[in-house]
Amino acid sequence: MRSSVKTLLIPSFIVVLGIISTFGQTVGMRVDADIPFDFTVGKTTFSGGKYKLVLTRIHESLYAVSMFGEDGKRVLATTAIRNGSVNAQNSDMVFAVSNGGHFLDKLRTADAGFKFALQNTDRTVAESQRTSVPVSGSPNF
Numbered sequence: 001m002r003s004s005v006k007t008l009l010i011p012s013f014i015v016v017l018g019i020i021s022t023f024g025q026t027v028g029m030r031v032d033a034d035i036p037f038d039f040t041v042g043k044t045t046f047s048g049g050k051y052k053l054v055l056t057r058i059h060e061s062l063y064a065v066s067m068f069g070e071d072g073k074r075v076l077a078t079t080a081i082r083n084g085s086v087n088a089q090n091s092d093m094v095f096a097v098s099n100g101g102h103f104l105d106k107l108r109t110a111d112a113g114f115k116f117a118l119q120n121t122d123r124t125v126a127e128s129q130r131t132s133v134p135v136s137g138s139p140n141f
Contacts, residue, residue: 028056028063031107031137033093039102041067041076041116053107053135055080055114063114078116085113092132109137 030052037048052068061083067076087108094106107114 028054029109029112029137030054031091031093031109031135033133033135035093035133037102039095039104041104042078044076045101046075051075055107057082065114065116080107080114080116083113083115085115086110087113091135091137093135094132107135109135 032050032052034050035046035048039046039048046067050070054066054068055063056066058064058079061081063080063082065076065078065080066074067078069075083106085106085108088110091109092107093104094108095102096105097103104116106116
Protein backbone atom coordinates (compact mmCIF):
# COMPACT_ATOMS: atom_id res chain seq x y z
CA MET A 1 0.00 0.00 0.00
CA ARG A 2 2.76 2.45 0.95
CA SER A 3 4.58 1.66 -2.28
CA SER A 4 1.54 2.52 -4.43
CA VAL A 5 1.00 5.78 -2.52
CA LYS A 6 4.63 6.78 -3.13
CA THR A 7 4.26 5.82 -6.79
CA LEU A 8 1.30 8.19 -7.19
CA LEU A 9 2.45 10.94 -4.83
CA ILE A 10 5.87 11.66 -6.37
CA PRO A 11 4.66 12.14 -10.00
CA SER A 12 1.73 14.24 -8.75
CA PHE A 13 4.11 16.47 -6.80
CA ILE A 14 6.33 16.90 -9.90
CA VAL A 15 3.31 17.84 -12.04
CA VAL A 16 2.16 20.44 -9.48
CA LEU A 17 5.66 21.99 -9.36
CA GLY A 18 5.73 22.11 -13.17
CA ILE A 19 2.39 23.90 -13.32
CA ILE A 20 3.46 26.43 -10.69
CA SER A 21 6.72 27.19 -12.48
CA THR A 22 4.94 27.55 -15.83
CA PHE A 23 2.45 30.08 -14.50
CA GLY A 24 5.20 31.88 -12.59
CA GLN A 25 7.00 32.72 -15.83
CA THR A 26 4.86 35.56 -17.13
CA VAL A 27 5.97 37.09 -20.38
CA GLY A 28 5.84 40.82 -20.02
CA MET A 29 7.33 44.18 -20.68
CA ARG A 30 8.02 47.31 -18.67
CA VAL A 31 8.42 50.78 -20.20
CA ASP A 32 9.08 54.21 -18.73
CA ALA A 33 7.86 57.42 -20.36
CA ASP A 34 8.03 61.14 -19.62
CA ILE A 35 4.85 62.45 -21.23
CA PRO A 36 4.95 66.25 -21.70
CA PHE A 37 1.19 66.80 -22.04
CA ASP A 38 -2.10 65.74 -20.45
CA PHE A 39 -3.46 62.57 -22.04
CA THR A 40 -6.43 60.22 -21.93
CA VAL A 41 -6.60 56.43 -21.75
CA GLY A 42 -10.15 55.16 -22.23
CA LYS A 43 -12.27 57.59 -20.21
CA THR A 44 -9.59 58.67 -17.72
CA THR A 45 -7.40 61.76 -18.22
CA PHE A 46 -3.92 62.03 -16.68
CA SER A 47 -1.57 64.97 -16.17
CA GLY A 48 1.70 65.06 -18.04
CA GLY A 49 4.59 63.49 -16.15
CA LYS A 50 6.64 60.33 -15.69
CA TYR A 51 4.79 57.05 -15.94
CA LYS A 52 5.70 53.36 -15.97
CA LEU A 53 3.65 50.82 -17.92
CA VAL A 54 3.85 47.14 -17.07
CA LEU A 55 2.35 44.74 -19.61
CA THR A 56 1.79 41.10 -18.70
CA ARG A 57 0.52 38.52 -21.13
CA ILE A 58 -2.85 37.07 -20.20
CA HIS A 59 -3.50 34.90 -23.23
CA GLU A 60 -1.95 34.77 -26.69
CA SER A 61 -1.99 38.43 -27.82
CA LEU A 62 -4.06 39.85 -24.91
CA TYR A 63 -2.08 41.74 -22.26
CA ALA A 64 -2.98 43.22 -18.88
CA VAL A 65 -1.63 46.76 -18.56
CA SER A 66 -0.87 48.52 -15.29
CA MET A 67 0.19 52.16 -15.34
CA PHE A 68 2.05 53.64 -12.38
CA GLY A 69 2.62 57.32 -11.55
CA GLU A 70 5.84 58.93 -10.32
CA ASP A 71 5.00 57.94 -6.75
CA GLY A 72 4.88 54.26 -7.74
CA LYS A 73 1.13 53.92 -7.17
CA ARG A 74 -0.97 52.20 -9.80
CA VAL A 75 -3.21 54.75 -11.50
CA LEU A 76 -4.74 52.59 -14.23
CA ALA A 77 -5.46 48.97 -15.04
CA THR A 78 -6.57 48.15 -18.59
CA THR A 79 -5.87 45.76 -21.45
CA ALA A 80 -4.03 45.96 -24.75
CA ILE A 81 -3.78 43.74 -27.81
CA ARG A 82 -0.39 42.83 -29.22
CA ASN A 83 -0.09 43.66 -32.92
CA GLY A 84 2.59 43.90 -35.58
CA SER A 85 3.17 47.65 -35.14
CA VAL A 86 6.84 47.81 -34.11
CA ASN A 87 9.42 50.59 -34.18
CA ALA A 88 12.90 49.19 -34.72
CA GLN A 89 14.74 52.50 -34.17
CA ASN A 90 13.08 53.99 -31.08
CA SER A 91 10.43 52.63 -28.75
CA ASP A 92 7.56 55.06 -28.41
CA MET A 93 4.01 55.65 -27.27
CA VAL A 94 1.73 56.95 -30.03
CA PHE A 95 -1.03 59.39 -29.11
CA ALA A 96 -3.96 60.40 -31.29
CA VAL A 97 -4.46 64.16 -31.19
CA SER A 98 -8.10 65.13 -31.55
CA ASN A 99 -10.27 67.99 -30.30
CA GLY A 100 -7.37 69.41 -28.29
CA GLY A 101 -6.74 66.15 -26.41
CA HIS A 102 -4.15 63.39 -26.60
CA PHE A 103 -5.46 59.81 -26.53
CA LEU A 104 -3.08 56.89 -25.95
CA ASP A 105 -3.37 54.74 -29.07
CA LYS A 106 -0.30 52.46 -29.33
CA LEU A 107 2.91 51.37 -27.69
CA ARG A 108 5.65 50.36 -30.16
CA THR A 109 8.95 48.72 -29.26
CA ALA A 110 11.55 46.93 -31.35
CA ASP A 111 10.07 43.58 -30.29
CA ALA A 112 6.31 44.18 -30.18
CA GLY A 113 3.51 46.63 -30.70
CA PHE A 114 0.39 47.05 -28.57
CA LYS A 115 -2.94 48.68 -29.39
CA PHE A 116 -5.02 50.15 -26.56
CA ALA A 117 -8.78 49.88 -26.74
CA LEU A 118 -10.69 53.04 -27.54
CA GLN A 119 -14.13 53.87 -26.22
CA ASN A 120 -17.01 54.17 -28.70
CA THR A 121 -17.15 57.87 -27.86
CA ASP A 122 -13.61 58.30 -29.22
CA ARG A 123 -14.43 57.56 -32.87
CA THR A 124 -12.85 60.86 -33.90
CA VAL A 125 -9.49 59.42 -32.82
CA ALA A 126 -9.36 57.34 -36.00
CA GLU A 127 -9.43 60.53 -38.07
CA SER A 128 -6.95 62.49 -35.96
CA GLN A 129 -3.28 63.34 -36.21
CA ARG A 130 -0.65 61.33 -34.33
CA THR A 131 2.21 62.32 -32.06
CA SER A 132 4.71 60.07 -30.29
CA VAL A 133 6.69 60.14 -27.06
CA PRO A 134 9.92 58.14 -26.67
CA VAL A 135 10.00 55.40 -24.02
CA SER A 136 12.63 53.15 -22.53
CA GLY A 137 11.92 49.65 -21.39
CA SER A 138 12.87 46.09 -20.79
CA PRO A 139 11.13 43.06 -22.29
CA ASN A 140 10.63 39.83 -20.40
CA PHE A 141 11.27 41.24 -16.93
